[in-house]
Amino acid sequence: MQELLCDRGKGRHADPMQNKPDTPPLSRFHQFRTADLDEARALVARNFCGHRLERQAREDAFDACQNRAGGNGLFYNYIRYGADVEIEPGELGSFYLIQVPIRGQALIRNGRTEVETGSAIASVLNPDRHTRMRWLAGCEQVLLQIDRNRLTAVAETLTGTALQSPVRFDPQIDRARPEMQRWLALFRRAVSAVDHGALLDPDQALSRALVEDELIAGFLRAQPSSIAPLLERPETGPLSPHVRRARDFMQAHLADPLTLSQIAAAAGTSPRNLQLGFSQLLEMTPLAYLRVLRLNYARYLLRESPPQVTIASIAGAAGFSHLGRFSAQYAARFGEGPSQTRKQHYLI
Structure with a gap:
């Protein structure tokens, strides 16, 4: 697993979550780039869910872009809108969404919790809680989308318990906590491996599954949630x-x-x-x-x-x-x- 998360013979990969503006993370897995708001809404909805998308300031340049890679219930994403936009998907339903800003800020409401994200704070969206977000102008985020059933299966394996209800995370991710810093380092290495083609090699399916399960298990251990007592x-x-x-x-x-x-x-x-x-x-x-x-x-x-x-x-x-x-x-x-x-x- 460790071989997939570092550059063979050349040290570690450059951190794809700190790339130059013209080379965003996951660029080799480009999905779309558009200046049309309705087109962006439709294309993002294909990979996530239906949602309301509205510009908050007409003077901002709308420049939406998504890169995306993965499969088997776990997807790595890079998204930006350029402009100040409000996004309201309601309940995500079938997946959790971890959002790590690499530039700019966003205002997130998931259920009853409001979070202002940026360099010190990230967010995770619970699928059974209403979500409403505002990505401020210039906000760019790397997202990890995890299928609800896959996360539940890993949680039940970790706890040895058939869960009574969905896992619910505290939507606010404190990036300074030591446990979360370790998880974010693992996430960065995984994104880097995907960026360089190692993690998605069909010959590495078993190692890929191990990395993905460790990403899920590590997040369950690091982020406060409803199953914390069981861990x-x-x-x-x-x-x-x-x-x-x-x-x-x-x-x-x-x-x-x-x-x-x-x-x-x-x-x-x-x-x-x-x-x-x-x-x-x-x-x-x-x-x-x-x-x-x-x-x-x-x-x-x-x-x-x-x-x-x-x-x-x-x-x-x-x-x-x-x-x-x-x-x-x-x-x-x-x-x-x-x-x-x-x-x-x-x-x-």
Whole structure:
């Protein structure tokens, strides 16, 4: 995978997201360039979705351009309009859209969240939230379009959980956060590889899929979202086979009244060896780890379940049979009670 993300024998590729104005990213995958607003609207809609596109100032030079490459539910895009324009696609429906400005600014509203993007802030659009945007004159962005089903599949693999609702991200991307800086570096390398033809080579299909899945998984880890509680796990490094099997078994049976012997049997080892493995790698017992998984899952359900689902039902679904003990353990871990979490609205 790393070979695809750097220039063989010549060091790294030049950063395509910092190219000269006359050589925008993904230029070899040119889609269109037009000064006609209606034509631009129709051509962009073919790759994304229907939308309203209106100029905000007649004196600006309208010069729309799109470059686009990819497939299999993940597409790299470069777009500019030149002029100050308002774009209203409503709900995107079938895809997420990560937008990274390389020049200029944009004003984004996705759901209830408003974001002003530029050199320090990027954005991600949730597909089930109404979107309205204003790209100011001179704004140019590199976009990563990810199919909703593909992102959900990667999220369910990462969390080991069948998700109750769509993943919803905080629309504001802080480009200064260390986790996001690492992801943006990976994204830049992927765009560079696409620009130089390496990543889309049919002979590299497997490596390409690995890069794309890592882009999706990395973004899920880096950007705050509704599944953040499910990604908060004690491990910071690789796990032994026995510990990993035990973790996966526990994750798949959170609602069941598991015993240490059952977990050890599923992991293919003895209770004593499993205890030692968890102590050495995670500095906790298997049952303490199980409690962390259950509390994280309960937090996810409290945020995502409909109001008519009771806290007692959520506690049961997460494997807690005693509501009082669940509430105490929950408050000890998260600094607030389950009812407080329930009252909060995820502002997306």
